[in-house]
Amino acid sequence: MTLTIAPPAALAHPGAPATAPAVELDAADQARIVAVGTAVPPESYSQAELLDIFRIEDPRIRSVFLNSAIDRRHLTLPPTGADGARVLELQGALLAKHKAQGVDMGVRAVQTALKNAGAALSDIGYLCCVTSTGFLTPGLSALLIRELGIDRHCSRLDIVGMGCNAGLNALNAVAGWARAHPGQLAVMVCAEACSAAYVFDGTMRTSVVNSLFGDGSAAIALVAGETAGSVLPAATGPRIVKFASCIVTDALDAMRYDWDSAQDRFSFFLDPQVPYVVGAHAEPVVDRLLAGTGLRRSDIAHWLVHSGGKKVVDSVMVNLGLTRHDVRHTTGVLRDFGNLSSGSFLFSYERLLQEGVVQPGDYGVLMTMGPGSTLETALVRW
Numbered sequence: 001m002t003l004t005i006a007p008p009a010a011l012a013h014p015g016a017p018a019t020a021p022a023v024e025l026d027a028a029d030q031a032r033i034v035a036v037g038t039a040v041p042p043e044s045y046s047q048a049e050l051l052d053i054f055r056i057e058d059p060r061i062r063s064v065f066l067n068s069a070i071d072r073r074h075l076t077l078p079p080t081g082a083d084g085a086r087v088l089e090l091q092g093a094l095l096a097k098h099k100a101q102g103v104d105m106g107v108r109a110v111q112t113a114l115k116n117a118g119a120a121l122s123d124i125g126y127l128c129c130v131t132s133t134g135f136l137t138p139g140l141s142a143l144l145i146r147e148l149g150i151d152r153h154c155s156r157l158d159i160v161g162m163g164c165n166a167g168l169n170a171l172n173a174v175a176g177w178a179r180a181h182p183g184q185l186a187v188m189v190c191a192e193a194c195s196a197a198y199v200f201d202g203t204m205r206t207s208v209v210n211s212l213f214g215d216g217s218a219a220i221a222l223v224a225g226e227t228a229g230s231v232l233p234a235a236t237g238p239r240i241v242k243f244a245s246c247i248v249t250d251a252l253d254a255m256r257y258d259w260d261s262a263q264d265r266f267s268f269f270l271d272p273q274v275p276y277v278v279g280a281h282a283e284p285v286v287d288r289l290l291a292g293t294g295l296r297r298s299d300i301a302h303w304l305v306h307s308g309g310k311k312v313v314d315s316v317m318v319n320l321g322l323t324r325h326d327v328r329h330t331t332g333v334l335r336d337f338g339n340l341s342s343g344s345f346l347f348s349y350e351r352l353l354q355e356g357v358v359q360p361g362d363y364g365v366l367m368t369m370g371p372g373s374t375l376e377t378a379l380v381r382w
Contacts, residue, residue, distance in 0.1 A: 001274040020291035023242055029182060030239040031175035031224040036350045037112025038103040038218045040074035040337065047211070053077065054086060054200070069310040069331065073338035075195040076101055088345045093264040094196045098134025101193035103143050105217030110148060110189055113219040117185075120276035121150050125184035126177045128157040130170045130342045131258065133197040135160065136209025138192060163255060164306055165370030167188070167218075167342040168243070169376055173200075173223055182225025183258060189219035190343030199260060199267040209268050212309055214338030217316055218346035238380035244289035249329070251277045251373040278308070278369045285318060286365065287376045295363060301366035302328060302352055307334035307344040312369065330354075342368070358382050 045053070050073075056062060076097060083089040088261055089097065106129065114121065127150065129140040136143070139158030144150070155177070159170045165272065167190050178186040194213035199206045222240075227232040254274050260267035286297065303326045305316055313330055316322070324331070331346035333340070340347060352358065366378040 010369075013177050016065065022294075023111050023292040025241055025293060026239065026317050029225050029299065030241060031178040031186070031222045031296055032239050033127075033349075035113045035115075035117030035237070035238045036218065036222045036346055036353065037109045037220075038343070038347055038350055039108035040113065040214075040216045041076050041101065042074075043076065044072045044074045044307070045077075046072050047315045050075075054212065056207075058154060058207075058270040060204075060365065061211075064204070064207055065211045066104055067353045068211050070212070070335055070338045071335050075215055076193065077195065078363055081118070081263075084231075088200050093155055094198075095134050096267065097121070098193045098196035099136055099143070101196065101215060101219075102131055102134070103147055104192040104221070105193070106140060106144050106191040106217070107147050109191070109217040109219035110144065113187065113189075113221050113313045117221045119185055119221060119281050121148055122367070123185045124187050125181060126151055126155045126157075126174065126186040127248075128170050128174045128177075128186070128188045130159045130161065130162075130188065130190040131192060132161050132163050132166065132167045133193045133342060140189075144189070161257070161301060161345045162342070163370035163372075163374075164255070164308060164339070164341045165368040165372065165374045165376045167345055168366060168368045168376035169245075170342075171240070171366075171378060172243045174375075175224070178222045179207070183223065186222045189217060190221070190341070190346065191217040191342035192343060194339075194341060197264060197266060198270060199263045205269070206267065214322055214340055215344055216337055216340040216347065218340075218343035218347075218350070219344060232344060238382045240295070241379040242289060244285055244377045246281050246285040246375045247372040248277055248281055248287070248374070249372075254282060255371040257371070272283055275309070275311035275315040277373050278312055278375065280321040281375055282367070282374075285375045285377055289365065289379050293379065295379075297321070299363055300365050301362040302358065303330075304345050304352065304364060304366045305330045306368040306370075307337070307339055308346070308369055309339060310334070316369075342370075344368075 023198045079087040141156040254271040330350040
């Protein structure tokens with residue numbers, strides 16, 4: 001397929017004003033991220049171990065795995081057969097894996113986030129669940145409410161199938177709910193069992209995908225307002241100032257997860273041109289994010305970019321003029337976990353907090369990229 005890399009001018013909305021309206025950077029009613037929690041399966045594997053486990057000898061495929069900038073990934077591998085080889089699951093088994101792993105990881109991520117926030121399950125007023133590695137009805141939110149014993153009157157939302165960018169799509173919705181319900185706790189959880197979404201056919205197309213993704217879940221807790229009745233009256237953490245999005249409709253088929261009749265299962269397609277499409281649109285969408293704030297890119301102290309893959313990260317770096325230090329957590333998460341889909345940027349956010357370098361007044365940009373092709377961004381301020 002041929003992808004079109006649209007020029008920056010193509011991003012302008014026909015009705016957009018010539019001068020962006022001023023944005024209040026520290027409004028009291030803005031939603032604040034008060035805690036994060038992550039979870040992964042207990043088993044992890046190096047890329048070399050995976051090549052040996054699946055008995056992959058093709059030098060081209062081995063090169064893809066070993067030059068991916070990924071050291072280890074947490075995965076739930078297929079069972080071992082009588083001959084010692086892995087028995088590849090049928091679609092039904094993959095959906096069962098998605099459900100089991102999604103619930104297990106989601107529960108643990110939510111519990112950790114609440115513990116870090118000093119909050120209880122009974123404090124949750126809104127639960128938003130994000131996943132793209134399988135299909136469930138009722139959705140993951142209903143399963144987590146039952147598993148955790150969350151109040152059955154809790155408002156909830158399931159975002160399914162939006163891919164790696166979906167964490168910020170969901171955060172936009174959750175922040176909106178928090179602002180509409182000041183003082184109440186909203187929780188977003190991304191649960192991606194990527195080992196439940198694979199095709200193993202020996203082609204380079206599927207091998208690139210199989211070399212990249214890992215299993216993981218991340219949850220964050222939000223609260224808005226400064227009301228005395230807040231469940232977290234002393235909450236600290238960055239305020240969410242603004243969001244900006246861009247969907248490159250000319251590249252709608254560049255990343256997709258759809259039915260593969262030849263393999264009798266769902267299969268993820270990733271066009272080799274994706275890194276360059278994403279990179280070409282990173283600058284204009286960040287400019288749109290900062291429009292009206294009086295901020296320049298040089299004012300951003302912290303960049304938390306989706307760990308989409310080595311070429312994706314490099315392309316974003318080049319187009320935004322970022323340094324290796326700017327994306328140290330992005331590349332560190334890629335190295336240690338692989339691409340965790342929608343929750344990747346929250347693993348980077350967790351590492352930033354653990355680093356202890358954030359200062360009051362610092363600005364940060366969150367960025368995710370995924371099918372559409374889509375770029376999502378958020379501006380936050382500590």
